[in-house]
Amino acid sequence: MDREARVFAESHFRGLEGCLPRRVGPQLDRVDFIEKPDSFSYADFFKGYLLPNLPCVFSSAFTEGWGSRRLWVTPSGKPNFDYLLQNYGDVVVPVANCGVREYNSNPKEHMPLRDYISYWKEYIQGNYSSSRGCLYLKDWHLCRDSSAEGVFTLPIYFSSDWLNEYWDALDVDDYRFIYMGPTGTWSPFHADIFRSFSWSVNICGRKKWFFFPPGQEEALRDCHGSLPYDVTSPTLLDSRLHPMRDHCSPPLEVTQEAGEMVFVPSGWHHQVHNLEDTISINHNWVNGCNLANMWHFLQQELCAVQQEIIDWRDSMPDWHHHCQVIMKSCSGINFEEFYHFLKVVAERRLLLLAKGMGPGKVEGGKGTRLGPEQAAFDIGRIAEVLESVVAHPDFQRVDTSAFSPRPEELLQQLEEAVAATTSL
Numbered sequence: 292m293d294r295e296a297r298v299f300a301e302s303h304f305r306g307l308e309g310c311l312p313r314r315v316g317p318q319l320d321r322v323d324f325i326e327k328p329d330s331f332s333y334a335d336f337f338k339g340y341l342l343p344n345l346p347c348v349f350s351s352a353f354t355e356g357w358g359s360r361r362l363w364v365t366p367s368g369k370p371n372f373d374y375l376l377q378n379y380g381d382v383v384v385p386v387a388n389c390g391v392r393e394y395n396s397n398p399k400e401h402m403p404l405r406d407y408i409s410y411w412k413e414y415i416q417g418n419y420s421s422s423r424g425c426l427y428l429k430d431w432h433l434c435r436d437s438s439a440e441g442v443f444t445l446p447i448y449f450s451s452d453w454l455n456e457y458w459d460a461l462d463v464d465d466y467r468f469i470y471m472g473p474t475g476t477w478s479p480f481h482a483d484i485f486r487s488f489s490w491s492v493n494i495c496g497r498k499k500w501f502f503f504p505p506g507q508e509e510a511l512r513d514c515h516g517s518l519p520y521d522v523t524s525p526t527l528l529d530s531r532l533h534p535m536r537d538h539c540s541p542p543l544e545v546t547q548e549a550g551e552m553v554f555v556p557s558g559w560h561h562q563v564h565n566l567e568d569t570i571s572i573n574h575n576w577v578n579g580c581n582l583a584n585m586w587h588f589l590q591q592e593l594c595a596v597q598q599e600i601i602d603w604r605d606s607m608p609d610w611h612h613h614c615q616v617i618m619k620s621c622s623g624i625n626f627e628e629f630y631h632f633l634k635v636v637a638e639r640r641l642l643l644l645a646k647g648m649g650p651g652k653v654e655g656g657k658g659t660r661l662g663p664e665q666a667a668f669d670i671g672r673i674a675e676v677l678e679s680v681v682a683h684p685d686f687q688r689v690d691t692s693a694f695s696p697r698p699e700e701l702l703q704q705l706e707e708a709v710a711a712t713t714s715l
Contacts, residue, residue: 292451292665296334300580300668303342309675311587312344312505322502322545323347336448336554341488341580344556346502346543349446351550354492358441360550363570364495368549370471370570372408380405384431389476390424395520396479399429407471414473415568427476427565434467434572443572446552449490451665452576453636460635466575477564480522482508485624486588487575489555493547496569502543505558510539522562557581579672586676589629592622593685611688626686630698633680637673637701640666641708667712674705 292300323340325331325347340347354360365371382404387397407428414421434442445452458464466487480501483489491498501522503511511519513532522542527533546566547553555561557580577585596618597604604610619625624632643666680686681698691698 292337292662292668293334294664296337297664297668299338300342301671304672304675309583309679311583318540319345319504319543322543325349326352328353333447340554340556341448344505344558344581346545346556346559347554348545348547349448349552349554351548353446353552354443354550357443357492357494359443359494359570359572364549368495370411370495370568372412376405376408379433380408382431382433384428387427387429388424389427389472392479392520395481395518397427404428411471411473411568419474425473425475427470427472427478429468429470429472429478431469431471432465432467433469434465443492446490448554449488449574449576451578451669452574453579453582453632453669454485454487454575454577456639457632457635468573468575470571470573471569472565473568474565476569478562479520480508480511480518480560480562482558482560483555483575485575485577485622486558486581486584487577488557488581489573489575490552491547491555491563491571491573492552493549494570494572495549495567496571497549497566498547498553498569498571499564499566500543500545500547500553501562502545502555503539503560504543505560507539508560510535510537518560557584579669582672582676586629586679589618589622589624589626590683593618593626596621611685614685615689626680626683627689630677630680630686630689630691630694633673633677634694634696634701637670637677637705640669640673641704644670644708644712663712667708670705670708670712674702674709677702677705 323345327350336347339345362374363371380403383401384404384407385399385401386407387399389397391398407426410421410423410426414426455465455467458466466484503522508518511522511527511533512535513519514534519527519533521527527536530536545553593614596614600607600610600614600617607613615625615627619628640661643661644663677698681702686698696704
């Protein structure tokens, strides 16, 4: 991030006055296509898409040097099953059954990759049909395995990635995934975890995306208040089941070709279908641009948990603590861990600024670097959100006595750093 981009971003957030932008501006009728890497800078992406929270598609030129595009794909553009079997055949992978609905998702099982590829070959030979159903390999964490070196190169546009920076520091998890599936596999209607950004690259194959800007999903709720499972279902046209459907604009539709990269903004609900046998690499990520969205989402998640067990509030000892435990189980994070997430990210940036280091001296995660302008912007965003966290009544019920630093102390450090960086 350069000085101009930082000033632009800080002005953007001052204009919001601490509020979340609930919707995009004028209704979009298309998603921009970015053709040439040489003429599209980080600042172009940051100001044109990341800050305004708008989707875009990058051409295959941005990924042409990736090892996976060379090794995982046959000359005819199909998945290279032989290579995948030779290198990853014994790896156990998660597989979803697209033909079975479990709540608004699909049930998963685990199997060796070689068994999944055997199924995939049989599925193709059976004219894309099988008694086992339509199986989709989803959320395979190959990228945290050292064997994944050379599979891809993190695009600079997505390098400010706090989510994976934090989980890399803990060395327990990440939000980098491989998806593989035959024609007809799909992901039901959803918004990404923690209201993160995401990016998705087709190593081979084609996908069809249906995008809905933030807020539009509310008009798709049924008469019971539930979001749809499949936005292409004819039942969505039934006004008795979906009384607000006419208030929802048509989705933005994108067909993603092999090698192309889709940027999915924060809070945009979407549904994705594989039009061909497809392999994709997908990352979820959070940074200063959508941190407030993540915090807002976590507050909503806690409210939902509290509402579910409200009847036990007076009779259950430590009811508020139990709500946080349930939230962690359901969402993968609670208020306590969110503070530790902010702390890890903040302390790295405070260290950089305290040492007066130039760009490229402190790692922000695998394959990324931090400079002083980015660090200063990040600290400002963390300070604003942490102030809201510290003031939240449910966070005040969290036992922070063993935290180091205490939340109030970290907030003070951040506020002092923000004041000092105004001259940067």
